[in-house]
Amino acid sequence: MFASIDPRLWLQTGQDPVALLGAVTPARLDELATDEGFLNGLDQLAADLADYVNRPMWFQEADASSLPTGIAYFSMEFGVAEVLPNYSGGLGILAGDHLKSASDLGLPLTAVGLCYRSGYFRQSLTTDGWQHENYPSLDPQGLPLRLLADDAGAPVLVELAMPDAKVLRARVWVAQVGRIPLLLLDSDIPENEHDLRNVTDRLYGGDQEHRIKQELLAGIGGVRAIRAFTAIEGRPAPDVFHMNEGHAGFLGVERIREYVCEQQVDFDTALTLVRSATVFTTHTPVPAGIDRFPVEMVKRYFGDDGPTGLLPGVPVDRVLAFGTEDDPSKFNMAHMGLRLAQRANGVSLLHGRVSRTMFDELWPGFDPSEVPIGSITNGVHGPTWAAPQWLQLGRELAGSTEALREPSVWQRLQQVDTGHIWWIRSQLRAALVEDVRARLRRSWLERGASEAELGWIATAFDPNALTIGFARRVPTYKRLTLMLRDQARLEALLLDEDKPLQLIVAGKSHPADDAGKALIQQIVKFADRPEVRHRIAFLPDYDMSMARQLYWGCDVWLNNPLRPLEACGTSGMKSALNGGLNLSIRDGWWDEWYDGENGWEIPTADGLADEGRRDDLEAAALYDLLEDAVTPRFYDRDDNGVPNRWVEMVRHTLQQLGPKVLASRMVRDYTEKYYAPAAQSFARTSAPVDGVPFGAARDLAAYRLRVSEAWPKIQITDVDSTGLPDTPLLGSELTLTAAVQLAGLKPDEVVVQAVLGRVDATDALQDPETVVMTHGGSGDAGTDIFTTTTPLPLAGLLGYTVRVLPHHRLLAGDNELGLVTLA
Template sequence: MKAIRRFIVRTHLPEEISGLSRLAANLRWSWHPQTQALFRDLDPAAWEELGHDPVALLGSFDRQRLTELAADSQLVQRVQEATADLDRYVSEDRWYQNEFSAGQAPSSIAYFSPEFGITAVLPQYSGGLGILAGDHLKSASDLGVPIIGVGLLYQAGYFKQSLSRDAWQQETYPVLDPDNLPLTLLKESDGTPVQISLPIPGGRTLHAQVWRADVGRVPLLLLDSDVPANDDTARTITDRLYGGGGDHRLQQELLLGMGGVKALRQYARLQGIEAPEVYHTNEGHAGFQGIERIQELMEQGLNWEEALTSVRASTVFTTHTPVPAGIDRFDRSLVEQFFQAGLAPAVPVENVLALGAEDYDGGDRGVHNMAVMGLRLGQRANGVAQLHGVVSREMFQGLWPGFDAAEVPITSITNGVHAPTWVSETVSETAMTMFGAAAVAGHDWDKVWEVPDQELWNVRRELRRTLIQDVRARLKSSWRKRGASEAELAWTDSVLDENVLTIGFARRVPTYKRLTLMLRDPERLKRLLLDPERPIQLVVAGKSHPADEQGKRMIQEMVRFTDDPEVRHRIVFLPNYDIRMASTLMPGVDVWLNNPLRPLEACGTSGMKVAMNGGLNLSVLDGWWDEMYDGENGWAIPTASSAASTEERDDLEAAALYDLLENELTPRFYGAEAPAAAGAAGPSTVSAGHDDGLPLQWIEMIKHTIATLGPQVSADRMVQDYVNILYRPAADAGRIADADGYANARALAAWKTAVREQFPGVVVEHVDSLGVSDAPQIGDELEVSAYVRLGGLTPQDVLVQAVYGKVSAGEDASVSEDELTETGQLTLVPSEDLGDGRYRFSGTLLIDRSGSFGYTVRVLPQHSLLASPAEMALVVNAG
């Protein structure tokens, strides 16, 4: 019988244990073992059954059980201590407060992202971008960085993945109930929900309410369009992450960006705090936040250029993909249609469109590119690894014509991972027992050198054993969903072996990540899996986007291989890869495999999580591994030339992968005296045969990995880099631009307009050089003079540079082969009045290298409020 009315009955906790409600509502529990242990001890069986969800756990208790808990004096004391600890955590000074006094750093930073992966209990993420955003907030909380997160609340999150009998990915979208999640609704003082609104085409209005999640001391605001004020279509705008067509996705991103700014304003008003000083756009999805802020300023009387100048000064943009297909690009006419509906009435629609225009060689004039808009709205931008910075500068070089890729103003901050989330409880408890809380809290990674080899190897075996138990349970569940009967599943109880070298591979499944590269030579892989003395075993997982048929076929190929009775005890595919699976998989594997097509991996943080737990990496030199591989912390898979076809690259790199497994990894893991395993058809009884019973070289690599990579891959390091390299300069620039009624923003905007008008008249008329003999030597000085016509500009408006370095040896070599990477400023010679807007600039260059040497001269705009000489994308080179 169906109920005619439904409502939520809130759990009312007795006063003695009322603190449990606060502890459950603050997501700090997701990375705080002591709080997790408190909830687990309330009812261990229910804790497991409910997926480690404190809100659901408390909701499962009836009045009698709550009364019993309140009568437990030891429990009451634990609750009080945990609540007091949370109070200290959210209020005490931390790194940020101790490092910077008032005014030295931004009072708050708004962090916009389309997804946030904080805990499996709040499934608002699909992959690396969301997990990175979640780790960013967690480390910001631990460090005391005053960030406010802004995202969307998706009614069905991403999707749950299962497999059909024939190994085809299937998607389901369970609807989430916000009332049963660790969220609170943002409300006015009279109890009515805060609501923001955006006009959309057809005379309609898109409304949204705002939910708040507390991520430690960081508030996360999530906009939700499923409200009664909306029509049926508008209610589904936030239905699922990365779902729907262009119109649907565009409305999601308008709500995230423009609606997100409106939500921030409401939150600040209710909290009695100032608006954020810095706005960080995590990928292009939230780019429209800049338009909303420009709209606010133009309503106050600033013109377009002035408002854009102010907004750019305090905006940081992070690009996360080197794959053009990964960038959102909307039909230009669709964007125009939405803004003509009155989204930003003070802002000229043509100016909005110009921000996202691909108006450069190779661009598509018919699209609105969200990454391009993000770069044009942010005075500071970064990629997420050093190599990704290089790729990004090349990828977006068209926005800065006349500049070499290396000069494109996109820097790099390499991603990191949140250690308290991703370091296994087994590892952290061992460290706590051996070295104490101070060493663990202080992330003293060097302490690993003091761990006895046997102790470390025991920890690694325990992690592998825990993973295998989890794999068996998940595999059995997956086969049940595929239609297998219990009688068919006895074999799942013995898959994998705790003594066998265990390799993990798990990630999203776009084609460039090459899920099936390991299957390039199936027979050779089988030999590695079934080797009687040195076998390997593989745990594989990953989701393909529902619209990616090629990705789904790759999953099907992989699963069909793992279904083979000959090898299924050695290789498994686990569906529905998520945070909970990762928390067991990454600590439990000995080696993490990553084999994307270089350089298409922006960063890739999974291997970082493995390294923190003592696993080693086996990866193509791409993303973070390109800069952090040192020859002792894992292995680099050689890559073929990018000039080779995809088929040739796959063949060559798969062969290199097999060679490393066969000749490098397995001998080191097992040692030279490994005994024979049991028959290949059944579970192995391999026990590693090593010098002194331990793989001493392998253990040495584990210790080296933890000690050296631990600090480098930490999200604390990453967030500190963002604060020092991007947030503080952006806050300073924003304060300067907006001071005295936006006086500097107005002045800079006027100057930029004048420079753009006059710059076509700038000419380098002639260049002279003196001081070099017929046989120049290292250490000689070259005096360079440039005669420049500036037209309507003054010498103070420009920077005149000599650019010099190595040049091509042959007279017919193309200019593109020159490597002019050094710059020297030429200064105005004031004693010579050449008249008619003509000036002489001179300077001295030191010849500091042998071989072919060359130089040229160029002129760029110069202003103290520009973040980079290339910022305006204007340059005149000597002809």
């Protein structure tokens, strides 16, 4: 509709509806006011929008008794649309897709972030191929935002006390993402002193002092913004809080302050209530990706717990304890997130396993497999990332885009003619080539070339050639330049007369990451060479609009990170959603969903200490796959020019991966596995007992204190076994009896387990199974006796032990407190 107002102006304004309406001529608006076709279309769209916003969705049709009344979702970046540049990469795009799918499913979710006056940055290249950053100044009043105001029309301000008697204030802008309000806090206002106006200047900019102010505003200010918003809008207060990474972790200590100061509960009861309702998602597979602040810096911001401090009534030593790690001088934001959340997850199955190992120091005595961090594999928002041609085909096959959430619907692609699928893929590739030529021309002109030098661009890239995309952020672990490991071999692939391939590369490096910028420069210098510049290009200023064209048009999506450093890697999902085949290291989501027919696995040299040798081996494997598998299949055509075996891989990819990669699947998983259990846990924990408000939470807090005091004194004084033959046979019964000194705890306040498994050469248990032992009365010297009789789970060399863990009905699991005593 907006494009039809003025197609040329629509493109000039970057497809920004607000900018378009500000620039269109009054005469054109007068003309449209009498255009019956336009007005009828406008009415229909308005009716469709009203129906979308108001009709019951999946959430409204589910069992309300087990679901949250409201969800607060915090993230430092949101990639909702290119006209709202509040994102830098995958984390923000994931957050934007989370909001859109939450809207599609009808979740009562409110999102919170910061409103950056310069967004991330616009990227260009210098003459020698070095990344240059430009920070445009964005005016919120020219963006699709509204200012949150009170009943009198005055802007709502959230306030945070800062050191040196300063106050950080922020306005709240609201972006309406379908049904979902996104609250963005903006410190660039006259009410702030000059240095505090710049707190929300740039995404991931500034030094640590700057970053901690941003994260305090996002977490503490974000909770206060939600309170103001729900009061003004008449919405129910959220009962579940979701931290998307640790950046907003301070939201938990603000909520503790609310309970302590406004509900007059003690600190430990407040912590118990906060934990029960909080979900934490980690996105990084490496400790270096976690925000850490000097302890002294955190102490300076939280040190005054008096009435004029940042968090009155919250002792600074308790705050510091949330962020402790092995380095006593550092405050770890991810550790704080995990300590303030009863439920946590990684963003793919493999990343969940990596996270359980990375954070196992918080659960000493437990095997990494028992660390209570689960996984929800990321997803992408179909209507945002699928090409119009695929969406139209989907509507023809399914009747509606909502039906595409059901896996069975995707099987109807079997009815679609092979030639039609190839026609769509060829259309999208041709459109990508046109877009690449236009972007290539702009980039060369920005770098100082003249029009007279750029005649070659008119025929650069071939709409019929195998097209491979590689676009993502450029930290070193993603190995942007692995493709350049053997430049002669790559050049031969690009220039093959019969089976050429072409490469489109894009990505931004963090402004402070010179190593990443050097990788970009290497690619640019290779791609600048006249011999290959028509077959490989680095396109600057990677953003959502460029990403769509790449996902739509590329035949193959290349991904070659150092395994297992890719937490998920959703760009490959977006390509798959458009019939692109992945050529990837088995990392992130590809590790769990690669099936041998939806793309290719690049073999890895995991564990090789020599990184250069590892790169050589994996690059050689990449070239071999391109030469022997990928290009032959793409160019193997029938009499009609259709590569039937390739198209069958495309069809299989869409059928098998289409429903899996959708963010609607992801958000449903979060709702069923995390949000609903958190809401139920909060309801149980916040319940009164014998008329005492929050009585259940008080009981659990008292239990935790008693357990922490008693635990060092708990001992397993004796373990006896009977019935075990000299050569254990599968199914043989083993009876174990353990005498346990409970140090004042009651038998029902712990769980005693027998742990059985095969033993290795060091007598360590391998893949053990646990069996709960039952209380059998009192023993000598004040011990309690626990017994079990269990069939052996395996034969051969068998080992066993006994362990004690705390147990309470309001804990998410017996491993939650990180306490265990072994025999």
